[in-house]
Amino acid sequence: MxxxxxxxxxxxxxxxxxxxxxxxxxxxxxxxxxxxxxxxxxxxxxxxxxxxxxxxxxxxxxxxxxxxxxxxxxxxxxxxxxxxxxxxxxxxxxxxxxxxxxxxxxxxxxxxxxxxxxxxxxxxxxxxxxxxxxxxxxxxxxxxxxxxxxxxxxxxxxxxxxxxxxxxxxxxxxxxxxxxxxxxxxxxxxxxxxxxxxxxxxxxxxxxxxxxxxxxxxxxxxxxxxxxxxxxxLSAPTTPEPAEPPTALGRTELPTTGWEAVSRARAAERPRATAYLDAYFIERAPLRGDRCGGTDPGMLCGFGLHEGRTVAYAAQCGTATTPAGYRTAARLVRLAGRLGIPVLTLVDTPGAANGAEAERAGAGAAIAELFAAVATASVPVTSLVIGEGGSGGALALAAPGNLWATPDSYFSVIAPELATAILKRGHEETRSTAEHLRLRPQDLVELGVARGIVTGHHH
Structure with missing residues (x-):
C-alpha cells in the first residue's frame, strides 16, 4: 500500500x-x-x-x-x-x-x-x-x-x-x-x-x-x-406467521368476462405497486441491484414495517421484468429467509422481458433462481396479484399455496393475444380466447390456484 x-x-x-x-x-x-x-x-x-x-x-x-x-x-x-x-x-x-x-x-x-x-x-x-x-x-x-x-x-x-x-x-x-x-x-x-x-x-x-x-x-x-x-x-422481533395480504385499493366489483379482467388490469388508472407499498408500510428501506451488473426499476424490493413487525417485499410495477429484476427478488427472498423475516410479493407484469438482451443476460437462469428461492424459502411467502399475471414471469414471484388476487387482476398461462397466435386463431378471436383461459380472479379461486379475492376491507 x-x-x-x-x-x-x-x-x-x-x-x-x-x-x-x-x-x-x-x-x-x-x-x-x-x-x-x-x-x-x-x-x-x-x-x-x-x-x-x-x-x-x-x-x-x-x-x-x-x-x-x-x-x-x-x-x-x-x-x-x-x-x-x-x-x-x-x-x-x-x-x-x-x-x-x-x-x-x-x-x-x-x-x-x-x-x-x-x-x-x-x-x-x-x-x-x-x-x-x-x-x-x-x-x-x-x-x-x-x-x-x-x-x-x-x-x-x-x-x-x-x-x-x-x-x-x-x-x-x-x-x-x-x-x-x-x-x-x-x-x-x-x-x-x-x-x-x-x-x-x-x-x-x-x-x-x-x-x-x-x-x-x-x-x-x-x-x-x-x-x-x-x-x-432487520433486528425487529419477527413471528413465523405469514404476512397478511394487503387490501385491494382499486375497484371492488369483479369483472364479468375474461377480456374485461385483462382490460382492467391493463388500465392506466389502476393502483400500482407503489400505492400498495405506501398503504401497507409505515416506513421502508429499499434493497436494490442484482449484484452482477444490473438493476430493474420495475421490481421494487426491500424491508418495511407493517403493524409493528418487519415484512420483506418484492413488487412488480407492471413492466416486463428483466433478468436483473428476478435476481434482485431472489436475493431479497434468500436474505429474508436468513433473517427470519416473512415475505410479501406483489405480482404485476405482462411477462418476463423477452428481447435478445434479456436472453443474453440469462433470463432463464434468473427466473429459475427466483422460482427456487420462493420454493425453498424458510419463511412464509404471501403473494397478491394486483394487476397482470403474465405467465411464468409472474408465477416466479407467486407463493404456491398462499396466492391472493384483487378484483383488478388476472393470471394467465400466457397473454390472450399470444395464446391466440400460438393456437393459430384469427386476431378477432382474442376475446373468446381470454374466456377459454379462465383467467379472472374468481376463476383463479375456483381453479384452486388462488386462496381468495381481497376486497377493500380485511377478509
Missing amino acids: PEPTPEGTAARPTARAAIAAVADQDSFLELPCPTEGLSEDGPDGPLAWHGYADSRARAEERTGERESVVCGAATIGGTRAVLVSFEFGFLGGSLGERTGDRLEAAHRHARDHRLPVVSLIATGGSRMQEGMRALVQLQRVARQSELTGAAGLARIAVLRDPTTGGGWATLGAGADLILALPGSQVGFAGSRVRPADTDPAAYTAEAQLAAGAIDDVVRPEELREALALRLRL
Missing part, C-alpha cells in the same frame, strides 16, 4: 469520527484488542520489509491508532450493533494480519451477543508490506462475515472514500445491504492500478448504484437515520 501523506488524509474523517457520526452519543465501547504489536516475525513484519516498523510507528503517531481498524459495540438509533470502522490514515486503511485479528474478534463478538454488524469502510486494500500473509486475510474476513450472516445476523456496509481492493470485495460487496457516501471511490481496482485509459466515473458510488452493486447512496447528514432505520427493520 502506498502510504498516504498527512495532507491526503485531512479531508477524510478518522475511524472514530466515522463512528461518532452514526453511533448514539457515548454509546460506543471499544472491544479489547486480540493482539497488539506485530507478530513473531520481527519488527519489519513477515517479509522483513525494510522500513515497515518505522511506517507503522509514524502511522500510530499520526492517527493515535495501533491498527487500521477500530472495532466495538454501540447503539445506532437505539439498536445495538457491532461497529467496525477503518482508519484510512493508518497505512491507507490497509488489511494486514493484525487487522484480520480485529475483524475476526468483532464478528465473533457479534455472533456471541446476537448483534448485527455495521462496517464503515475506507481502505486501499491489502497491506503490501506483509505480502501474501496480508492477502490471505481476505479469506479469513470473508469466512467471518459469512458465519455472521449464516447465524441470521444482518451485515450492513457503509462505503466511505475510498473503498477499493479486498476490503470492497469482502466486507463491502459481501454485505446484505450496502450504503455509500456520495462521490466515494468504490471499485476493486484502486486508482493507481487501473488501466491508464479507463473511465474513472465507473469507480464511483453512483456508478456502482447504477450497476446494481449497492443499495443506496446516502448523504453524510442522513447516514445515521438511514442506518437506524435499516437496523430497526
Whole structure:
C-alpha cells in the first residue's frame, strides 16, 4: 500500500469520527484488542520489509491508532450493533494480519451477543508490506462475515472514500445491504492500478448504484437515520406467521368476462405497486441491484414495517421484468429467509422481458433462481396479484399455496393475444380466447390456484 501523506488524509474523517457520526452519543465501547504489536516475525513484519516498523510507528503517531481498524459495540438509533470502522490514515486503511485479528474478534463478538454488524469502510486494500500473509486475510474476513450472516445476523456496509481492493470485495460487496457516501471511490481496482485509459466515473458510488452493486447512496447528514432505520427493520422481533395480504385499493366489483379482467388490469388508472407499498408500510428501506451488473426499476424490493413487525417485499410495477429484476427478488427472498423475516410479493407484469438482451443476460437462469428461492424459502411467502399475471414471469414471484388476487387482476398461462397466435386463431378471436383461459380472479379461486379475492376491507 502506498502510504498516504498527512495532507491526503485531512479531508477524510478518522475511524472514530466515522463512528461518532452514526453511533448514539457515548454509546460506543471499544472491544479489547486480540493482539497488539506485530507478530513473531520481527519488527519489519513477515517479509522483513525494510522500513515497515518505522511506517507503522509514524502511522500510530499520526492517527493515535495501533491498527487500521477500530472495532466495538454501540447503539445506532437505539439498536445495538457491532461497529467496525477503518482508519484510512493508518497505512491507507490497509488489511494486514493484525487487522484480520480485529475483524475476526468483532464478528465473533457479534455472533456471541446476537448483534448485527455495521462496517464503515475506507481502505486501499491489502497491506503490501506483509505480502501474501496480508492477502490471505481476505479469506479469513470473508469466512467471518459469512458465519455472521449464516447465524441470521444482518451485515450492513457503509462505503466511505475510498473503498477499493479486498476490503470492497469482502466486507463491502459481501454485505446484505450496502450504503455509500456520495462521490466515494468504490471499485476493486484502486486508482493507481487501473488501466491508464479507463473511465474513472465507473469507480464511483453512483456508478456502482447504477450497476446494481449497492443499495443506496446516502448523504453524510442522513447516514445515521438511514442506518437506524435499516437496523430497526432487520433486528425487529419477527413471528413465523405469514404476512397478511394487503387490501385491494382499486375497484371492488369483479369483472364479468375474461377480456374485461385483462382490460382492467391493463388500465392506466389502476393502483400500482407503489400505492400498495405506501398503504401497507409505515416506513421502508429499499434493497436494490442484482449484484452482477444490473438493476430493474420495475421490481421494487426491500424491508418495511407493517403493524409493528418487519415484512420483506418484492413488487412488480407492471413492466416486463428483466433478468436483473428476478435476481434482485431472489436475493431479497434468500436474505429474508436468513433473517427470519416473512415475505410479501406483489405480482404485476405482462411477462418476463423477452428481447435478445434479456436472453443474453440469462433470463432463464434468473427466473429459475427466483422460482427456487420462493420454493425453498424458510419463511412464509404471501403473494397478491394486483394487476397482470403474465405467465411464468409472474408465477416466479407467486407463493404456491398462499396466492391472493384483487378484483383488478388476472393470471394467465400466457397473454390472450399470444395464446391466440400460438393456437393459430384469427386476431378477432382474442376475446373468446381470454374466456377459454379462465383467467379472472374468481376463476383463479375456483381453479384452486388462488386462496381468495381481497376486497377493500380485511377478509
